[in-house]
Amino acid sequence: xxxxxWGVRGSIPSPGPKxxxxxxxxxxxxxxxxxxxxxxxxxxxxxxxxxxxxxAEMPVNAHVFITHTHWDHIHGLPFFLPFFxxxxxxxxxxxxxxxxxxxxxxxxxxxxxxxxxxxxxxxLRAAIDYHTLEIGxxxxxxxxxxxxxxxxxxxxxxxxxxxxxGKSMFFSGDHEPWYNIYDPEDEGYAEFxxxxxxxxxVLDDFVRExxxxxxxxxxxxxxxxxxxxWGHGTFAGAMALARxxxxxxxVCTHHEPTRSDDELERVFAEALEQQPGADGGPEIVLSREGxxxxx
Amino acid sequence: MVGTQSTDIERKIGFAIERMPxxxxxxxxxxELTRDINCRPKDLVGVIEKxxxxxxxxxxxxxxxxxxxxxxxASVSQSVVxxxxxxxxxxxxxxxxxxxxxxxxxxxxxxxxYLIHSLATAGVARQLCMSVGHEDNDAGDSYVVGLLHDxxxxxxxxxxxxDFRKALALSAEEGIPLHExxxxxxxxxxxxxxxxxxxxxxxxxxxxxxxxxxxTSGVASSVLRDSLLxxxxxxxxxxKEDIPVDWEGRSPDxxxxxxxxxxxxIDKLGNLKKIIDEARDFAQVEHSx
Numbered sequence: 094x095x096x097x098x099w100g101v102r103g104s105i106p107s108p109g110p111k112x113x114x115x116x117x118x119x120x121x122x123x124x125x126x127x128x129x130x131x132x133x134x135x136x137x138x139x140x141x142x143x144x145x146x147x148x149a150e151m152p153v154n155a156h157v158f159i160t161h162t163h164w165d166h167i168h169g170l171p172f173f174l175p176f177f178x179x180x181x182x183x184x185x186x187x188x189x190x191x192x193x194x195x196x197x198x199x200x201x202x203x204x205x206x207x208x209x210x211x212x213x214x215x216x217l218r219a220a221i222d223y224h225t226l227e228i229g230x231x232x233x234x235x236x237x238x239x240x241x242x243x244x245x246x247x248x249x250x251x252x253x254x255x256x257x258x259g260k261s262m263f264f265s266g267d268h269e270p271w272y273n274i275y276d277p278e279d280e281g282y283a284e285f286x287x288x289x290x291x292x293x294x295v296l297d298d299f300v301r302e303x304x305x306x307x308x309x310x311x312x313x314x315x316x317x318x319x320x321x322x323w324g325h326g327t328f329a330g331a332m333a334l335a336r337x338x339x340x341x342x343x344v345c346t347h348h349e350p351t352r353s354d355d356e357l358e359r360v361f362a363e364a365l366e367q368q369p370g371a372d373g374g375p376e377i378v379l380s381r382e383g384x385x386x387x388x
Numbered sequence: 389m390v391g392t393q394s395t396d397i398e399r400k401i402g403f404a405i406e407r408m409p410x411x412x413x414x415x416x417x418x419x420e421l422t423r424d425i426n427c428r429p430k431d432l433v434g435v436i437e438k439x440x441x442x443x444x445x446x447x448x449x450x451x452x453x454x455x456x457x458x459x460x461x462a463s464v465s466q467s468v469v470x471x472x473x474x475x476x477x478x479x480x481x482x483x484x485x486x487x488x489x490x491x492x493x494x495x496x497x498x499x500x501x502y503l504i505h506s507l508a509t510a511g512v513a514r515q516l517c518m519s520v521g522h523e524d525n526d527a528g529d530s531y532v533v534g535l536l537h538d539x540x541x542x543x544x545x546x547x548x549x550x551d552f553r554k555a556l557a558l559s560a561e562e563g564i565p566l567h568e569x570x571x572x573x574x575x576x577x578x579x580x581x582x583x584x585x586x587x588x589x590x591x592x593x594x595x596x597x598x599x600x601x602x603x604t605s606g607v608a609s610s611v612l613r614d615s616l617l618x619x620x621x622x623x624x625x626x627x628k629e630d631i632p633v634d635w636e637g638r639s640p641d642x643x644x645x646x647x648x649x650x651x652x653x654i655d656k657l658g659n660l661k662k663i664i665d666e667a668r669d670f671a672q673v674e675h676s677x
Binding site for chain 1: 428429430433449452454455456457458465466468469470471472473474475478479482528
């Protein structure tokens with residue numbers, strides 16, 4: 094399985110001289126199975142560059158998995174060129190939105206409206222199929238199995254585990270580890286803690302011994318307290334998870350948009366220093382645009 | 389409750405609940421709290437779990453087929469774990485947008501007294517459940533069952549106002565239990581209606597059965613059921629302004645789980661005044677400034 098990162102930035106594209114090395118595009122990850130199946134996780138602005146690359150291999154048959162519907166994970170979608178070319182097949186997967194009562198097709202309908210984009214979904218030439226996933230639903234195609242699990246973010250958010258030919262990778266989407274909304278002296282504290290411990294253990298089992306773990310590491314431990322409830326995790330939390338579940342490699346992603354390349358390297362080095370792992374633990378790296386990993 | 393009549397009632401009730409406004413204090417508090425971007429999740433949960441309408445709506449969504457969780461969810465705080473506080477906030481705001489449940493209605497049903505009774509029953513049922521301990525007994529379930537056991541009455545007051553008014557009058561005139569009067573005049577009682585709703589929304593089975601059977605005698609005993617029946621009886625008098633409570637005599641449906649008679653149960657529970665005062669305080673209508 095080959096994994097390539099096309100967008101690694103969180104929240105908003107952040108191009109400029111200070112982000113050249115790691116890149117300013119928002120989340121998009123390409124996964125290729127050994128048999129050549131194309132899986133794309135999230136459609137941030139990184140998908141535009143990926144789709145340029147796909148022009149050379151038309152017709153494409155793409156399986157696009159959306160972790161959640163916040164802009165930075167979908168706003169590259171109208172620029173996904175394979176949509177415009179007859180003969181291509183694109184299948185879009187994602188969660189049901191409880192508040193709007195809409196399935197995954199809303200990420201297209203909402204963005205491709207007259208006021209926001211000149212082309213309507215109906216005018217696209219590829220064969221487009223929508224698959225609204227239930228919680229925990231798995232899908233299988235070719236030599237690939239994709240499993241979903243519910244994460245913690247201010248909108249329904251799925252983490253995806255892609256398995257193929259004995260190898261596996263997991264992407265968290267945006268995720269803040271569950272935290273107790275009560276204070277230790279509150280009556281509801283113990284019960285709530287029990288529920289989130291259970292939820293965490295379910296996630297741990299879901300990602301156990303994965304070959305590649307790709308996790309939202311927006312914040313440092315010092316930054317986190319003022320960002321609690323925003324739906325993002327920390328370097329330290331991701332490192333602890335990777336070590337706990339026996340992941341082979343951890344890629345820290347969803348970089349904070351105001352963080353320069355130098356600053357990103359500094360906080361990453363600091364996090365590694367503060368969380369020294371035992372020998373034989375997972376290799377831990379920062380995601381960057383163009384990073385390719387073979388597992 | 390057979391055939392097309394029950395289907396009609398179910399359809400009518402299911403439709404009514406979508407637009408049912410919540411209680412004034414919770415609507416005010418939700419609007420206040422959600423104006424602050426740093427609103428504390430536990431404050432919001434604290435308001436929602438005191439309102440039967442908001443609680444119903446959130447448990448309905450989280451247990452819906454669209455969400456398809458492997459386990460059934462019976463508490464608002466548990467819903468926060470699965471839905472996240474932002475979704476809970478959005479859902480509570482959509483309920484708040486439907487306005488406030490008026491204190492007076494065409495049925496002549498006192499929604500404020502209903503709320504005091506439901507909240508106090510919930511609090512006492514939770515305390516009773518906790519008093520027997522054991523990890524299989526979920527105090528949260530006892531609370532929810534206490535809060536929602538009479539929900540059918542609010543539904544009647546909103547959707548079957550004329551018939552419910554007659555049922556209230558018949559119950560008072562003939563001195564018969566309200567659920568009997570409801571069955572005679574509406575064809576279904578509030579316990580069945582409450583159960584019908586929570587069953588339709590796939591709440592945990594134990595909760596459905598407990599609400600359905602809370603006026604049926606001879607049903608198999610459980611901590612959930614007994615805590616509701618005893619709490620219901622303790623809080624019955626609270627629907628009046630003063631507290632002429634019959635806290636004497638045997639406990640309902642022959643349960644001795646919490647003690648031999650009501651007086652000893654009350655004695656063991658200790659200070660119920662706090663639960664009752666909190667319920668009264670929450671049900672108090674605040675006029676907007």
